[in-house]
Each structure stands twice: as C-alpha cells, then as structure tokens.
Amino acid sequence: MLHEVAIQARLAEGAEGVRRILRTVFMAEQIPVRNVAQEVGLPVPVVAAVRGELEKRGILTRKGGVSLTGKGLSVVQSELGLSCRKRFARPGVPPIPVVLKDLCGRFADIAERRPEVDVKLDQSHATPETVLRRAVYLYEHDALEGRNLLVLGDDDLTSVAVGLLAQHLEIVLGQVVVLECDGRLVDFLGVINEREGLPITVIARDLREDIPGDLCGQMDVFFTDPPYTLSGLSLFVSRGASALVPEVGKQGFVSFGRRSPDETVRAIGSLIEMGFAPVEIIPGFNEYVGAQVLGGVSQMIRLISTGKPQPLVTGTYHGALYTADLKRRRQGDRASH
Template identity: 40%
Template sequence: MTPTPEDDINPPASYPDVLADVAEATSLREGREGVAGIVRAVASEGPLALRDLARLVRMPLPVVSAVRRELETRGLFERGQGVGLTPTGRDFAAEKLGLALKPVDPRETATPRPRRMLARQADDAGDGLDPLLVPLLPAMEAHVADGPAVDVTLDQAPCTAETALRRALAMHRAGALAGRRILLIGDDDSLSVAIGLVAQAVDARPRRLTVLELDPGRIAHLERGAGRHGIVFEPVAHDLRDPLPAALVGRFDVLATDPPYTLDGMGLFVSRGIEALEAGPGLKLFLSFADLAPDDRLDLQQRLGELGLAILCMRPSFNHYGGASILGSAGQFIELETTSRTRPATTGERFDTPIYTGEVRPRERSYRCTECGLATPVGTGERFATIEALKAAGCPRCSGQVFARQRGGRPLRP
C-alpha cells in the first residue's frame, strides 16, 4: 500500500462552519453540502452565469441567488462577468474543500463560461467509451487481468475494466471525487484503482480514499494496482456483518458500494455506509445492483426509502460484468443522496441474517470426477461450497481435478 498522508487518515470531521452558516442564513434544505456543491461548481466551471450555476447544481434560481449573496458577503464569491471565486474563495476551495485549482486565466474571468462547456457534466451512460477514458483503459484492463480467483460465496463478480472507469467518471461528474472523503464498501470491482486513474487524469484527487474489503486476496490485488499507479488509498480488512469500526463512523462524505445480490445484503452494506457518512442532506451514495423486474425494483426502492435516501438517478444496465450469469452480466448504477431523514438501520451490532445469494437461495449441484466417476455434491453446507474449492482439493476418491457437471438422473459411478 502507498503510504497515506496524515491528512487523509484523519481529515476534518466536517466542513467549516461558514458552509453551515450560509445554509442556515438561506434556509437551504440541502444544508451545508448544498452550499459546498455551489462552491465546487464555481471552482471547477466558473465564472458562471447565475442561471447556468443553478442548472449545474440542480437548484432553483432564487435559491442559488440567495446563497451567492451570502457567499459574496463573506468574501468568497465575486460578481463580474458571472459568478466567480475571490482570492479568498480560491483559498477556501483549496484548503477546506481539497480542490486542486488551476491558475487564474484573465481571459476566462473576463466572460462567463459558455454553456457548451458545461455539457461535459452530463453522464455518458450510452454505448462507447468517453474519450477521456480511452488512454486509461489499457492500465485498467491489465490490473483487472491480474486479479485473484473469484469467490462466489461472497457474491464476487468483478465488473469490466471499462465499467469501473465509467463509474469513476460518473462520480467525478457528480462532484464526488475532488477533495472528497470516499468510502468504498467491498471492492472486487477495483473501483478504487479506477478512481485513482480518473482522478489523476482530471486533476480531481480525493482527500481520502478508503476501502472496506473482506477478501485478503482482493486487498493484495488492490495494493498492487495502487502501487503501480501511485494511487493513495487506505485498505481496511473488515467483515460488514460486524459493526463498523468506530474510527470510521461519521468520517466520509461519499459512499460507493456493489453489495451482495440480496436485498438484505444491500441493506446492510448501505446502512453501514450511512454510519460512515457525516450527518446531513446532500451527501452522495453510488449503488451498483442487479437489473430487476418491476416488483423487485419497487422492493429495492422501498428499502432505500426506509433508510431515508433519495434517488437522484438510475442507470439501467450501466454496469457490465465478466461472466456474472446471476446478474445477466449487467446491472444498474444508482446515484442517491442523503436527506435530513437518513438513518442507518443497523448500528453497533452483529448482523446475522444471511446476506449472500448462496445463503439466501442455496443451490446444491453435483460434479462427477472424469477420472473415477465419483459424484460429489457442491453447495452451501456441503464439504465443498464451490466447484473451485473442489478442484483445489481434488476428488475425495482419486484426487483428480477435472470434473463434469452432473445434470439430473442418478449420479454416475464406476
């Protein structure tokens, strides 16, 4: 693992009070995170016409106007040919929000940024790879190819290299990379590496990037990738069925997870993630889950609503997985926001309800050894939970390692 700076390990617990003060002064329902989003938009895209700023942050024009006035009063914004940052505002954005700002170009401050420049904020969820990602793809593909064997008992089904990069870019365009404190819960998709590559390409490095992962093989894989590309991240070996480590509670402002393919598994991972987030509305969560039938999709939305999360955007079949037949090799990517009613469902206690597909819907299969013909059952509760485990151990009778799936009928015997 690349050494993590102290500021990344122990970031400030919350944004400076000026954000909360402005949110209170304007009765902003989005809270301090809403004010921070406006500052971020101006820092990355300004100077901006007020109407373009309102469209970019998805808030009504009068609301954004009121926030702008308050930030002007505090010396962070200035009004010339559009809404821009003052020198004090630039210092604030760099020091308090962790943004890497480019030097001021007098030609850009003279006129507001044209609307066409804002088009890159739109999400590219269609076919094809964004040109920004094309030069990153070979490195990401090489990293994915170096990954360990998949552990199906943990519902592992790594997404493609292209999908990981597209997720990271979508997060960046949602304002969820630069200067952010990001927690990834489970990372067999290597999203941490994709975030590192994209953040370097667009100069939008997170303040902190932490990964909770149960599989030691996956952690070692992520560390190798981070080391190759100079990516700073903090791996934490942890089973999400156990309570969240106290040192992580309330320390992040972005969450991303691709949880087990059960509603209970999803609910647990997202609930633990909510514990790790600061309190307050407007914080970003990114959830990858299977494409679902309408009734199942409604159940998913109900679970998310019970956690107090608001769905901002759902992208069906955005994610593509290599060989994940249980998902149909595709899944949805959901962008959510916290609200004033967001609460975790489980805190400070062990979660013993089954969360993995093999536990919830156990399937027993039988595999015949091609050497001696012995049929061995494989599945949850059996001596071998997966065919991979059976192959690694060898046939119980002859130690053979080649097996054929037994499909119906009586098991074949020599």
C-alpha cells in the same frame, strides 16, 4: 396464454413480462437469449424458462438464436397487436470518453491480474470499461475532488479506477477508504496502490460487523456493488449510511441488478427508509464478465441523503447475506417440513 406461461415459468413479472420478451424477439426477428435478457432486464435463466414454455406452445424456436415461429408471429400480431419493428435510440449508458482510452487500457492491464471471483461472496467482475465509467460518473457528480470516499467491497477495483482517473485529471482526492472482506483482494489492492502511487487506504473488514468507529459520520460519498440479495443491499447501504456526514446532500452510488416489481419496491423502499432519495437510476450501466444471475448487467442508482441517514442495520449482522446463504436457508426450511 401470457398468464399461463408466466405461471408455468414462475415469472414474477407476470403476463407483462412475457409480453416484453415476445416483443423483444419480434422486434429483433432473431436474437440470442442473453440479449433478450439484457433488453428486458431479467436474468438469463428466467428468460430461458419463459422461452421453454413458449417453445412448448409452438410460439418460439431456437433457429438462429430465439425467433418466432409462423404461429408465433401470427399470435403477436393478432393477439398482442404488434406490427412495427422500427427502433429509436434510448437515453443510454454514457460511453468512455475518447481521451481516456489509454487510461482504460492501463486499468484493464491491472484488472487482468486481479484474483479470480469467489462466487460464495457473490463476486462478479465488472468489465474494465464499466469500472472506469463509474469513476467518471463519480467525478461528474462532484463525488471525487476533495471528497472523502468509502468503497464498500471492491472486487471490481473501483477504487483503483478512481485513483488512476484522479492522477490523469491532476485532481486531489480526499480520504479514499476501501473496506474489503476478501484477504486476496486486500493484499492485491495494497500492492497496486503502492506500485501506482495511489492514495487509498484498504482495510480488511467483514461488513457483517460495523464499520470502524473512526469512519462513522466522516465520509462525503460511498460506493458499493453489494451482494445480489436484498439483505445484501440493505446491509451494505446501511454501512455506507453510517459513514456519511449527517447532513443533507451527501451521496451514495449503488450498483445493483434489476429485480421483479415486488422486489424493486422493497429495495427502493429500504433506501428511502434509510433517508436517501434515489435521484437517478441508469439501467445497464454496469456490465459484468459472465454474470448470469444479473443477466450480464446491473443498474447504477445514485442516492442523495435527505438529512441524517438512518441505517436499517446496526451492530453485528447475523442473517443470510449472499445468494449461497439464502439457498442453504431455503433448503434447510424445506428439509424441516
């Protein structure tokens, strides 16, 4: 049954993915589909498709969210061997320190005024708590004080959170540069940086083009929350790789949604091919406002350079980049057949 449901729902994670969804529902007894998606690390539409197939088979019902029917309970107990609902705490996402509560409120006030998302650019705003958590995480890993930091795309205002945290901690940042293609954000960041006295340089740049030459090989750290696509990940990390000082131990911080096992192999493989060691991956680190494609969350991947990084993309990039680009390309391919 699990294999059949996976095939009908086109679930790349296969029968094991269906089992994880059923176990999550079993453990919770009643649970919203969005919470199921977050628990198993799949997009909400994918979980909804599996739910639909299980409802057809009388396994799940929507009463009180998602729950097992009597038949479903019998199936998970007798065929899947599940019986225990006890939960234990997992290593989780680091909370915002209490001493930074006021700073988080200050950043939230700024974030409320940022431009609306442009879905054509795969923008999706991270919550204020998430963005400040990123800044704290960078600080904890010696990626801020005296460091040259490149932020590749900044609709979340991560650079602003870094600047505010630096002020709060009374630390001196190195050079902080933002490359951003959205003119609205370039203007907004410029206004905020001037008003708050933040030492951040914002440059209008479409990352389909190479980074400015004076940034190549000059940065200690890069941060990016790239487009949802694998091509977006490869391109943005390539630009970050080009910017790093060519020696061992430089860092990259990448916020990227969980993918199917096959896509994860390709994603992590591309990072390794560029000369990065993924030394830490924290699921659910980033929470987003209404990001259905991501299931509302994405992981934080911390990278360490193993020597001179080798970007997979150099020069101008002409391929599909954003989710909308890939959809148009697939539609064009179908139309040509």
